[in-house]
Amino acid sequence: MDIRIFFTIIYTFTISLPPVVVGVATGAFLFSADLVRKINLPIPIDFVRAESYGSGTESNGAPTISFYLKVDVKNRHVILVEDIVDKGHTLSCVIAHLKSKGGFYPFIPSTNVTLALFLIKCPNHFVVGYGMDFAELYRNLPYVGVLKPEHYYTA
Numbered sequence: 424m425d426i427r428i429f430f431t432i433i434y435t436f437t438i439s440l441p442p443v444v445v446g447v448a449t450g451a452f453l454f455s456a457d458l459v460r461k462i463n464l465p466i467p468i469d470f471v472r473a474e475s476y477g478s479g480t481e482s483n484g485a486p487t488i489s490f491y492l493k494v495d496v497k498n499r500h501v502i503l504v505e506d507i508v509d510k511g512h513t514l515s516c517v518i519a520h521l522k523s524k525g526g527f528y529p530f531i532p533s534t535n536v537t538l539a540l541f542l543i544k545c546p547n548h549f550v551v552g553y554g555m556d557f558a559e560l561y562r563n564l565p566y567v568g569v570l571k572p573e574h575y576y577t578a
């Protein structure tokens with residue numbers, strides 16, 4: 424059997440396992456919780472922690488990401504759950520890491536990542552609530568709101 428066909432069969436088999444849900448904490452914790460309760464399968468759920476905004480409203484451009492996944496994502500389909508994408512630094516770091524965990528079958532990455540994003544369209548305002556924060560506050564609001572600039576401008 425051609426080696427590529429062999430690995431494609433293995434890939435098809437492994438990728439047909441139930442997906443692994445990986446939420447990006449902290450912001451995506453409520454969306455992740457709501458999302459997984461709609462999935463009627465015995466699926467593993469885990470989180471990575473990422474932070475680049477600190478207590479301000481601008482990304483520092485270099486997210487601090489802690490990967491302490493308890494779940495093995497190798498050869499699995501990962502549903503990556505994010506609350507919001509702004510500059511995209513966090514997302515690209517996390518995806519690169521997840522893919523590096525999986526290695527490659529010939530020609531095919533063995534860890535597939537699909538993004539489940541909460542805020543797909545967002546006006547150009549600083550939004551909080553439903554997991555999203557300003558200086559660690561407002562995450563528990565049961566809705567998404569716009570933070571008035573007077574709350575974060577000090578000068």
Ligand SMILES: O=P(O)(O)OC[C@H]1O[C@H](OP(=O)(O)OP(=O)(O)O)[C@H](O)[C@@H]1O
Binds near residue numbers: 447
């Ligand atoms: O596309 P980017 O510019 O990288 O920004 C998006 C990220 O910023 C926020 O996280 P934050 O750094 O505020 O940490 P938090 O999830 O703990 O609130 C948000 O939850 C995303 O993960």
